[in-house]
Amino acid sequence: ALAQLIDEGAVQEAAIFDHDGRLLAFAAGDNALLPDIPGEKQLQQVRKKGQYAGIESMPNKAMSLRVLAWVSSNSYTGKSYILQFSQAVPKQIESDAETVRAVYRDYQELTLSRRGLKRLYGITLTLSLLVVLLTAISAAFFISDRLGSSLEALAEGTRAVAQGDFTGQHPIRSRDELGALTGLFNQMTNQLADVKRASEQQQREVESAKGYLESVLTHLSSGVLALDADFRLRSVNTSAAQILDAPLHQMQRMPLQQIAERFALLNSFCQTITEAFASTSNGEWQRQIERLSRNGTQILLMRGTRLPQGSEAGYVVVFDDISHLLKAERQAAWGEVARRLAHEIKNPLTPIQLSAERLQYKLSAKLDEADARLLQRATQTIVSQVAAMKNMVTDFADYARGPVLKLTRVDVHHLIREVLGLYEANAVPITLDLRASRAEINGDATRLRQVLHNLLQNAQDALQGVAQPKIILSSEIVSGEIHLRVLDNGAGFSENVLSRAFEPYMTTKTKGTGLGLAIVKKIVEEHGGKISVNNQLDGGACVNISLPLTEEVRV
Structure with missing residues (x-):
């Protein structure tokens, strides 16, 4: 049957295969020994769909048409076979097919090239976008860092200025508004620094003057009290506390009345200050008082002045302890008195004593016993009193003159x-x-x-x-x-x-x-x-x- 088909010219090759693809029968018009065995993929398609048809290029042959069909047997065995027919394609059709194939192959190549180009263009565009994005991010970071560093520097400088540090100077990195702001900030800090230096210099001068004044008041022998307008103690020097023998440094901001209540020995002193300022018309007064202190009577020479009205209104009291001065003056006066008394009294004492002794010597023998005893007692009294007066004169002389010490x-x-x-x-x-x-x-x-x-x-x-x-x-x-x-x-x-x-x-x-x-x-x-x-x-x-x-x- 296969040979008949070939002889009739219906097909060029015919072959029968079993279910597993083994060759059972074959016939060919060109005396070929074996047919073209179908591939496993083709066999599977036949088993699945029942047929296969396709134009194939056979090895070392021209283009041919392959047809595979699934044939079932009518016998009681129930076996199935695969029938294959092959027919060479006409030259013209083969040529056209080859042309189409070449075009298709070119199309496939162009399609593959298009995909590669698309991928290349996509990769290139992606890389370009990434480069642009990274460049933009870097530029943003650079600009942000530049702007942020300047703003941070200004913020840090502002905090330093708030804490009193005016020495910071920040570099001007641009000529825009931020650079102008930085320049103005530097100018402001320079001006503030100049003002601070001038203020510190003035404060040092004030402190120096204050220290000098305190040093003068501390070493001043006179006592000095500073009172406010309500007669509260504002300041006091060391001599004032020593003269009054009271802890005046612990009584600052205390009214004079309260000081007098706490220290009874200062009552007359505080009362004199209050009364003197109340009675003066020109704001100045001078008084000498005698007060009782722990060491006895103390004589103070006091002078007071009312300060001009204003923020520093108040009073100043200066006083000295003149007890020793008065004692020295009194001793000098007594020394002069003693010297004159010694001079005036000592001269007639010896003649008086000699005259009394001479009277006793001359008259004692001429008087009776009673009168003689009376004369003796009188003479003895004169002599003893003259001796007492001589001792007194000697004391006067010792007090009046200062004998040279023999050290x-x-x-x-x-x-x-x-x-x-x-x-x-x-x-x-x-x-x-x-x-x-x-x-x-x-x-x-x-x-x-x-x-x-x-x-x-x-x-x-x-x-x-x-x-x-x-x-x-x-x-x-x-x-x-x-x-x-x-x-x-x-x-x-x-x-x-x-x-x-x-x-x-x-x-x-x-x-x-x-x-x-x-x-x-x-x-x-x-x-x-x-x-x-x-x-x-x-x-x-x-x-x-x-x-x-x-x-x-x-x-």
Whole structure:
């Protein structure tokens, strides 16, 4: 049947294959030994769809038409076969097909090239977009950083200016509005810095002037008080606190009335200030007051001035302690009086004594016994009173003139024991408490003995009538000086006598000139020392003498 089909010229090749694609029969018009075996893909299409048709280029052959058909057997075996027919395509059709194929192949190549170009153009465009985007981002970051750094610098400079730092200067990086703003900011900081420097310079000058004024007031011997318009204490110097012996530095902004209430000893002082400013018409006044202080009576010379009205309105009070000045003037006056009295009284005393003794000598033999005894008593009275007056004149002379001291190295402890040897038989016991480790001074031993005798004699006189009298003589070293204290358990000094104890003719004794402590004070001051008197809390008087020690000789 296959050969018949070939002979009839219907097909060029015919072949039958089984279900698995094995060749069962074959016939060809060109005496070919084997047919073109269909591929597995073609066989699968036949099994699935029942047929296959296509124009194929056979190896080393021209183009041919291949047809595959699925044929089922009618026999009882039920086998199926695949029938293949092949027929060569005519030359003209083959040529046209080849042309179409070449065109299609070119089309495919162009299609593939188009896809590549599209991909290349897409990649190129994407890369270009990425480059542009990155460039834009970089430019944005650059511009933002440039603008942001300038703005941040201005913000930092503004914070620095707010904290008082005007030294910052920022570079001008552009000529736009931001650059102009930066330039104006730098100009502003320069002006603020100049103003700050001028203000600091002015403040330093004010502080320097204030410090100078405070230094002057601190070292000023006069006391200075500054009061506001309501008489509240604004400022006070050191001398004011020392003169008034009160913690005035702790009373600032306190009214004078409250100060007087807290410190009773300042009552008269505060009252004088208030009354003086109330009574003055020109805002200035000067007064001298006498007030009671812890160390006795104190005399103050006060001057007050009202400050001009305004923000600094108020009052200024300046005062000095003239107690020592008045005492010095009084002592100088008493010295002059004593010198003249000594001169005027001493001359007639000797003739009076000699005349009385001569009268007794001449008349005693011519009178009876009673008259002779009367003459003797009268003469003796004249002679004893003349001797007393001579002693008084001697005291006057010692007080009036300053004898030249004969300074030598004196051991005060040795001098004390030497003087106390004269008081061994005294009824009043004298206790020594010599604690000073050094006791050598430059002094006049004779004048210092006079000081010790005078003080011990005064202590004995003060203890008359005391049940258990006692005198304590002590020594100690304080700040490079030797302090001598004579203490007794008598009645002490009265308030009136305590403030004027060293004035001439100030005495509580029924007998005496009142020059003892005045002479003692003068001798102590001639030795470069100080003397003070006060009453003890448990009764009795205390005389304190401080004398400078000699420098230690180091070997």
